[in-house]
Amino acid sequence: MRWYNGHFVLLAILNYVIKITMRVCSIIGYKGESLAAPLLVTCLQKMEYRGYDSVGIATIADGKVSVKKGVGRVEDVNSSLLLGRLPGRIGIGHTRWATHGKVTEKNAHPHTSCNGEIAVVHNGIIQNYSELKSGLLMKGHIFKSETDSEVIAHLLEEDYVHTGDLRVAMRNTSKKLAGAFSFIAAFSDGTIAGARYDEPLILGISNDGYYISSDVVGFLNYTDRAIFLDNRDIVILQGSEMEMINFDGAPVLRPTTQVAWEFGGIDKGTYAHFTIKEINEQVETITKSGRGQEKSIKQVSEVLKSAPFVYFTGSGTSYHCALVAKNLLTKYGKRKSDAIMSSEFQYLVNDIEPDSVIVAISQSGETADVLEVVKKAKPLGTKIISIVNVPTSSLARLSDVSVHMNCGAEIGVAATKSFTSQLTLLYAIIDEMSGGLIGLEEQRYKLQNAVRELIEGQSMIEHIVDEIKDVKDIYVLGRSIHYPIALEGALKIKELSYVHAEGIPAGELKHGPLALIDRNSCILVLNPNDSTFEDVNANAHEIKARGASLIGVGNSPSDVYDQFITIPEVDEILYPLLEVIPFQLIAYYLALVKNANPDYPRNLAKSVTVK
Ligand code: AGP
Numbered sequence: 202m203r204w205y206n207g208h209f210v211l212l213a214i215l216n217y218v219i220k221i222t223m224r225v226c227s228i229i230g231y232k233g234e235s236l237a238a239p240l241l242v243t244c245l246q247k248m249e250y251r252g253y254d255s256v257g258i259a260t261i262a263d264g265k266v267s268v269k270k271g272v273g274r275v276e277d278v279n280s281s282l283l284l285g286r287l288p289g290r291i292g293i294g295h296t297r298w299a300t301h302g303k304v305t306e307k308n309a310h311p312h313t314s315c316n317g318e319i320a321v322v323h324n325g326i327i328q329n330y331s332e333l334k335s336g337l338l339m340k341g342h343i344f345k346s347e348t349d350s351e352v353i354a355h356l357l358e359e360d361y362v363h364t365g366d367l368r369v370a371m372r373n374t375s376k377k378l379a380g381a382f383s384f385i386a387a388f389s390d391g392t393i394a395g396a397r398y399d400e401p402l403i404l405g406i407s408n409d410g411y412y413i414s415s416d417v418v419g420f421l422n423y424t425d426r427a428i429f430l431d432n433r434d435i436v437i438l439q440g441s442e443m444e445m446i447n448f449d450g451a452p453v454l455r456p457t458t459q460v461a462w463e464f465g466g467i468d469k470g471t472y473a474h475f476t477i478k479e480i481n482e483q484v485e486t487i488t489k490s491g492r493g494q495e496k497s498i499k500q501v502s503e504v505l506k507s508a509p510f511v512y513f514t515g516s517g518t519s520y521h522c523a524l525v526a527k528n529l530l531t532k533y534g535k536r537k538s539d540a541i542m543s544s545e546f547q548y549l550v551n552d553i554e555p556d557s558v559i560v561a562i563s564q565s566g567e568t569a570d571v572l573e574v575v576k577k578a579k580p581l582g583t584k585i586i587s588i589v590n591v592p593t594s595s596l597a598r599l600s601d602v603s604v605h606m607n608c609g610a611e612i613g614v615a616a617t618k619s620f621t622s623q624l625t626l627l628y629a630i631i632d633e634m635s636g637g638l639i640g641l642e643e644q645r646y647k648l649q650n651a652v653r654e655l656i657e658g659q660s661m662i663e664h665i666v667d668e669i670k671d672v673k674d675i676y677v678l679g680r681s682i683h684y685p686i687a688l689e690g691a692l693k694i695k696e697l698s699y700v701h702a703e704g705i706p707a708g709e710l711k712h713g714p715l716a717l718i719d720r721n722s723c724i725l726v727l728n729p730n731d732s733t734f735e736d737v738n739a740n741a742h743e744i745k746a747r748g749a750s751l752i753g754v755g756n757s758p759s760d761v762y763d764q765f766i767t768i769p770e771v772d773e774i775l776y777p778l779l780e781v782i783p784f785q786l787i788a789y790y791l792a793l794v795k796n797a798n799p800d801y802p803r804n805l806a807k808s809v810t811v812k
Pocket of ligand 1: 517563564805809
C-alpha cells in the first residue's frame, strides 16, 4: 500500500471499535514528504494533556540518526535545543512520564542502540527489563540511561545485526518483552516501525505521509484517517510502503477508520487554561448529560432494580461520585449498596456475591485500578455497568451496559465537567428507578441557570482566594450527601494548588480532627438548607470558638461565617451538583495565585493506567 497514490485499504467499518486512551507517555512517529521535526513538535504539544516531564525527538537524514532531548515542557525544550530544526522527513518523538529512572536528560527518550543506528520511543512498562538488560550487558551492550525502555533499542540492534532483517528484529524483540508496551523504532536506513501489546498504537494516514502515535489526538491536526493496531501487531514504513504483520510474521489487515469526532475540537479557545474552560462548559454539559441516553438509562435502572446488592466503584473524583450515588440509591432506589474505591476493591472483589452488580465510574475508562476490579469480577458472573466519557474505552468494552457521559474531551488533569456529568447521569438513572422521585428532568433548566450563576460569581471566589492564599491547611466539612463533595473539594484544592486540603465528615470532627483546628486553620463548610443544616451549623460554631477562619457554602448565610458562598436555589437533593463548582473555581484561582499550571499539576497524569 502506498501513501502517495491514495490507494488506502478503506474498509470504512463505521462501527469499528476506536480505542482512544490517555496514557502517561506519548509516542509519535512520522514518515512522509514534510519535514518531520516541526510536525513532531506540534504533535507532542497536542498530547501534552496526558502529562509528562521530559521530551525528545530523533530524526533520520542522509542515513544518520540525530537525537535531541531534555527535561521540561515541549515549548521550553524546543526553544533551548531547537528540536524542530532537526533535519529529515522521518522521525520519532516522545514525552516521558518517569517510571524507571529519574527525570533527567539521559533518561528522556528517544534511546539509541550502541551503534547509534536505531532510535526508540516507548510507552508502557517492560516488566522483565532487568533480566533482558543483564543479558545484553553480558553481550557487551552499553546502556546510557536507567530506563526500562532502553533495552528495546539494544534488543533490536542485537537481532538486526545478526539477521540483517528488521522485520525479524521487530518480531523477536516484541516477543521478548513482558508487560504492556507500544514502541516506535527509527532505523538509519529511513525505516520506521511500531509494535504494540496492551498499550495503544494508531497509524494515521495523511496525503503526504504516515503517522504512528499512542493517541489519535497526536496527529488529528493532519489527518482523521486512522488504523488502530491490535495487540501483537507490527507496522513497518519502509521506502514508500506500509506493511502490517503480527509478532509471528503473518500479514495482518486492519480497517481504516475516520476519526473526525469531538477530540478534533481540542482547543482552549479564548480561555487561559483548559481547566477554566471545562469548568465553564458545565453550564452546557450538566444539561446535556443523559440526553439521548434514555434507552441505556432505562436498561441500567432495570438491572439495578433487580440487583440484590450494588457496588459503586471508581478512583479519585470518580470514587467521590460513587459515594454520592450510594447515598442516592439508598434513599431513592431503596437498594442495598456500597461504594468502594477501586484501588481497595480489587482485593475484595473475589469475595462478593456473584449476582451483585458493579457500577464502575471512570472518565477515561482506562484507569488501571478500575479495570482490575472489573477483570476480576467478570469471570464470577458479576454484571458490569459503566459510566464513561470515552465510549470506546477498555472499561466500556468490558461492560455489560455502558452509559456515555457525553461531556466532550476533558483535557485538564483535574476532573471538573466529567464529575458533574457522571453525577448527573447517576441522578438520571436513580430517578428512573424511583419513578421520578428526584425530578431531575423538571429541574434541568433551573439547574442550568444555577450553574451559570455560580460560574458568573467568579469575582467573589477570587476575593476568597486572595484571603486564603497563604494558609497552609484547608479543611472541608460536610455531612451525608455533602461529605463526598467535601472530599472532592479538598482533592481539587490539593491537586491544583498544592495546598494541603482534607475533606472531613463534619460529624467526625469531635472524634479527632478538632485537635488540628486553631486560629491559623481555614475551614470550608458545606452547610446547605437540608436535614444536615442544624448539625453542621453547630460544628461551624465549635470551629469558630477555636478562632479558625470559616467559609460557608449553602443557602442561609449566617454570622458564624467570615465569608459565605451562596448556592442558588434548586431542590436540595441536587445541591451536590452545584456545591462542587465553587471548589473547582477556588482550586483554579489558588493555583494561579501560586503560579502553578492548573492544567498539568505536578506528578499527576490525566489517566492512571498503571497500578
Ligand atoms: C481528578 O481530579 C483526578 N485527576 C483523579 O482523581 C481521577 O479522577 C482518577 O484518576 C480517576 O480517573 P478516571 O475517572 O479517568 O477513572
